[in-house]
Amino acid sequence: xxxxxxxxxxxxxxxxxxxxxxxxxxxxxxxxxxxxxxxxxxxxxxxxxxxxxxxxxxxxxxxxxxxxxxxxxxxxxxxxxxxxxxxxxxxxxxxxxxxxxxxxxxxxxxxxxxxxxxxxxxxxxxxxxxxxxxxxxxxxxxxxxxxxxxxxxxxxxxxxxxxxxxxxxxxxxxxxxxxxxxxxxxxxxxxxxxxxxxxxxxxxxxxxxxxxxxxxxxxxxxxxxxxxxxxxxxxxxxxxxxxxxxxxxxxxxxxxxxxxxxxxxxxxxxxxxxxxxxxxxxxxxxxxxxxxxxxxxxxxxxxxxxxxxxxxxxxxxxxxxxxxxxxxxxxxxxxxxxxxxxxxxxxxxxxxxxxxxxxxxxxxxxxxxxxxxxxxxxxxxxxxxxxxxxxxxxxxxxxxxxxxxxxxxxxxxxxxxxxxxxxxxxxxxxxxxxxxxxxxxxxxxxxxxxxxxxxxxxxxxxxxxxxxxxxxxxxxxxxxxxxx
Amino acid sequence: xxxxxxxxxxxxxxxxxxxxxxxxxxxxxxxxxxxxxxxxxxxxxxxxxxxxxxxxxxxxxxxxxxxxxxxxxxxxxxxxxxxxxxxxxxxxxxxxxxxxxxxxxxxxxxxxxxxxxxxxxxxxxxxxxxxxxxxxxxxxxxxxxxxxxxxxxxxxxxxxxxxxxxxxxxxxxxxxxxxxxxxxxxxxxxxxxxxxxxxxxxxxxxxxxxxxxxxxxxxxxxxxxxxxxxxxxxxxxxxxxxxxxxxxxxxxxxxxxxxxxxxxxxxxxxxxxxxxxxxxxxxxxxxxxxxxxxxxxxxxxxxxxxxxxxxxxxxxxxxxxxxxxxxxxxxxxxxxxxxxxxxxxxxxxxxxxxxxxxxxxxxxxxxx
Numbered sequence: 001x002x003x004x005x006x007x008x009x010x011x012x013x014x015x016x017x018x019x020x021x022x023x024x025x026x027x028x029x030x031x032x033x034x035x036x037x038x039x040x041x042x043x044x045x046x047x048x049x050x051x052x053x054x055x056x057x058x059x060x061x062x063x064x065x066x067x068x069x070x071x072x073x074x075x076x077x078x079x080x081x082x083x084x085x086x087x088x089x090x091x092x093x094x095x096x097x098x099x100x101x102x103x104x105x106x107x108x109x110x111x112x113x114x115x116x117x118x119x120x121x122x123x124x125x126x127x128x129x130x131x132x133x134x135x136x137x138x139x140x141x142x143x144x145x146x147x148x149x150x151x152x153x154x155x156x157x158x159x160x161x162x163x164x165x166x167x168x169x170x171x172x173x174x175x176x177x178x179x180x181x182x183x184x185x186x187x188x189x190x191x192x193x194x195x196x197x198x199x200x201x202x203x204x205x206x207x208x209x210x211x212x213x214x215x216x217x218x219x220x221x222x223x224x225x226x227x228x229x230x231x232x233x234x235x236x237x238x239x240x241x242x243x244x245x246x247x248x249x250x251x252x253x254x255x256x257x258x259x260x261x262x263x264x265x266x267x268x269x270x271x272x273x274x275x276x277x278x279x280x281x282x283x284x285x286x287x288x289x290x291x292x293x294x295x296x297x298x299x300x301x302x303x304x305x306x307x308x309x310x311x312x313x314x315x316x317x318x319x320x321x322x323x324x325x326x327x328x329x330x331x332x333x334x335x336x337x338x339x340x341x342x343x344x345x346x347x348x349x350x351x352x353x354x355x356x357x358x359x360x361x362x363x364x365x366x367x368x369x370x371x372x373x374x375x376x377x378x379x380x381x382x383x384x385x386x387x388x389x390x391x392x393x394x395x396x397x398x399x400x401x402x403x404x405x406x407x408x409x410x411x412x413x414x415x416x417x418x419x420x421x422x423x424x425x426x427x428x429x430x431x432x433x434x435x436x437x438x439x440x441x442x443x444x445x446x447x448x449x450x451x452x453x454x455x456x457x458x459x460x461x462x463x464x465x466x467x468x469x470x471x472x473x474x475x476x477x478x479x480x481x482x483x484x
Numbered sequence: 485x486x487x488x489x490x491x492x493x494x495x496x497x498x499x500x501x502x503x504x505x506x507x508x509x510x511x512x513x514x515x516x517x518x519x520x521x522x523x524x525x526x527x528x529x530x531x532x533x534x535x536x537x538x539x540x541x542x543x544x545x546x547x548x549x550x551x552x553x554x555x556x557x558x559x560x561x562x563x564x565x566x567x568x569x570x571x572x573x574x575x576x577x578x579x580x581x582x583x584x585x586x587x588x589x590x591x592x593x594x595x596x597x598x599x600x601x602x603x604x605x606x607x608x609x610x611x612x613x614x615x616x617x618x619x620x621x622x623x624x625x626x627x628x629x630x631x632x633x634x635x636x637x638x639x640x641x642x643x644x645x646x647x648x649x650x651x652x653x654x655x656x657x658x659x660x661x662x663x664x665x666x667x668x669x670x671x672x673x674x675x676x677x678x679x680x681x682x683x684x685x686x687x688x689x690x691x692x693x694x695x696x697x698x699x700x701x702x703x704x705x706x707x708x709x710x711x712x713x714x715x716x717x718x719x720x721x722x723x724x725x726x727x728x729x730x731x732x733x734x735x736x737x738x739x740x741x742x743x744x745x746x747x748x749x750x751x752x753x754x755x756x757x758x759x760x761x762x763x764x765x766x767x768x769x770x771x772x773x774x775x776x777x778x779x780x781x782x783x784x785x786x787x788x789x790x791x792x793x794x795x796x797x798x799x800x801x802x803x804x805x806x807x808x809x810x811x812x813x814x815x816x817x818x819x820x821x822x823x824x825x826x827x828x829x830x831x832x833x834x835x836x837x838x839x840x841x842x843x844x845x846x847x848x849x850x851x852x
Contacts, residue, residue, distance in 0.1 A: 027563035112536035340520035
């Protein structure tokens with residue numbers, strides 16, 4: 001058992017005398033829970049002195065009743081609360097920022113003990129899932145019953161279901177199974193005053209605004225989400241792999257647009273732009289496209305047949321067989337772990353930026369953001385500067401898609417790494433804003449994109465703040481996240 | 485693309501692949517890898533799975549080692565040496581983190597080695613002879629040698645407290661050909677920690693000189709005899725065999741046919757549910773599609789029980805609490821580790837059974 005070292009820890013523990021491990025406030029716990037996987041946290045921890053912890057205690061409620069009781073106490077005492085799942089967020093949404101002004105005691109609420117699948121209704125294909133369960137564990141438990149959620153983020157081994165709800169997450173097979181907001185029928189949670197709520201559980205309803213959409217993506221600023229009713233699917237009967245080498249990104253995008261607008265829904269479509277195809281895939285020219293189709297046998301076969309038929313008529317497209325797509329499938333979670341190799345190097349920065357816009361806007365957005373490498377070179381002209389910006393397109397819709405940029409750079413010798421990192425992000429976000437695109441497709445806003453979010457949403461952000469003020473007048477829930 | 489752009493692009497690709505997709509300085513399989521990792525190993529760790537605490541994931545513990553490598557003191561990192569050590573001790577030694585590591589980092593050994601650095605000698609059985617200046621000759625060691633010297637023929641070395649159970653199974657003993665049973669506690673933990681002198685290891689082999697065949701109940705003790713005494717020191721001539729392997733082979737042959745051969749942990753996972761047992765080990769990640777039953781590797785065996793009894797109990801309480809909350813009432817828990825059964829007794833109303841008992845009954849049910 002960790003020994004309590006502060007009056008705050010002792011006071012919190014006294015609320016739950018029967019659960020001796022409810023709270024911890026020692027230095028290493030506070031250090032660990034003061035950061036998530038935002039690369040900025042890594043840079044701060046990698047270079048120079050260790051940053052001071054930004055939080056005062058961590059609690060582990062066992063169920064939603066304990067959580068509600070704790071939130072009521074926190075409301076009375078004026079403790080700031082930060083919801084925490086697996087800590088794999090990359091936008092700093094789960095922990096106070098390093099420069100966030102300290103006003104009140106700060107408590108991280110780790111929800112991982114709420115980790116159950118409460119029920120599975122195989123007839124309606126609905127499951128009720130608690131927020132703290134790790135993605136891979138949830139998937140395996142459903143698989144054991146013959147079902148899948150269909151949500152496969154590359155972070156599936158290290159991210160929690162609550163995090164998916166909080167950020168409106170998207171998985172790799174989302175073009176078939178949908179995104180988190182497509183999967184959720186209803187959510188259960190606790191409001192900032194400690195009151196529990198459940199949104200209506202129905203396949204569809206017309207009873208005023210959609211409450212789910214208010215809470216999904218609110219990143220712990222409006223309520224603690226403790227569980228959700230989600231759609232589940234029978235495990236895929238069949239899976240087909242297709243790959244193509246296409247003359248250019250534009251041609252690849254146009255072909256995929258026609259698939260989607262014809263009503264075809266492959267599970268995975270990934271187009272790697274020229275730079276990523278060359279640097280990571282070893283292509284001498286053109287771009288690589290991998291496609292995975294899965295689901296019921298006949299439908300899968302038909303989708304593959306129709307995609308092949310359409311692709312044969314496209315100019316600049318060459319069928320490269322199953323192997324490239326199969327290779328991607330067998331390495332589909334690797335990328336998250338390879339990125340960390342780069343982060344171990346001093347002065348290196350590495351991050352990802354996922355944006356979304358219409359089909360018409362995608363080529364322009366791609367070009368505009370890629371062009372920031374020149375802007376960075378002008379803004380940080382020092383010796384040793386380097387910035388590589390790779391991109392792939394990996395989630396598609398009837399009307400458009402996303403672009404997933406990976407930026408990897410070396411900070412000039414005379415510039416602090418964090419300053420370079422912040423400067424690059426500023427240019428990235430402004431380039432995206434100029435194109436009127438969404439500044440996040442599925443990672444969320446957090447603290448990283450909070451200012452850009454405010455700029456872009458304008459009056460709607462003011463409206464959201466008014467709603468936050470009404471719901472959480474003391475601003476105890478994840479203050480400053482989303483710019484609130 | 486111009487020539488300059490082409491050269492620049494090729495250079496960047498080379499730097500990216502040859503320099504950056506490696507850990508800094510050299511390719512290292514050490515704590516640095518864990519510090520930057522998003523931790524794929526989280527759910528491989530029974531402690532992290534049970535406590536749901538990011539500080540005790542393999543990454544959380546390895547980060548302590550990385551920060552120490554970078555020169556930060558235990559006080560700076562964790563407040564004090566004792567508090568730092570507390571985190572390192574939240575480990576069952578099960579080794580799953582090593583199995584799962586995408587960087588092929590031997591996480592379990594790193595943690596074990598770090599613990600071994602600060603283990604106080606009082607925490608272990610001090611063993612030695614007058615010839616070894618580093619250790620004091622304790623009475624316990626010479627008593628153990630005396631007991632071993634008294635053994636002859638085919639013998640069974642069982643866990644402390646297990647002799648009566650074996651005596652109640654004469655048919656099994658006959659089948660093994662056992663003439664004598666000893667509850668002697670071999671110093672395999674001290675060997676594992678590098679705290680057993682060569683001369684002591686040799687003395688153990690010599691003391692067993694009259695034995696023609698040695699059956700051993702504990703895997704660690706069997707490994708110690710087979711590896712340290714027989715193979716490395718060559719002071720033991722008799723054969724060493726792990727007793728449960730015999731019964732396991734009988735059961736596996738009965739259930740799957742004589743030609744089937746499995747990896748141990750894999751066939752355990754298949755065999756036990758087939759026999760109708762629920763086993764609290766082999767966590768779900770190892771066999772994701774076969775684990776429709778309650779499982780946890782609590783790692784209660786060996787030095788874990790000796791060194792961290794408080795934590796073992798805490799993990800047991802949390803595990804049982806979670807199962808009950810989940811509406812999964814346990815009727816029976818089968819443990820691979822005898823020490824584990826000792827932890828769980830008193831924590832649950834479920835029947836707690838040492839798995840060897842089940843194995844022997846299953847394979848040779850006419851015993852008692």
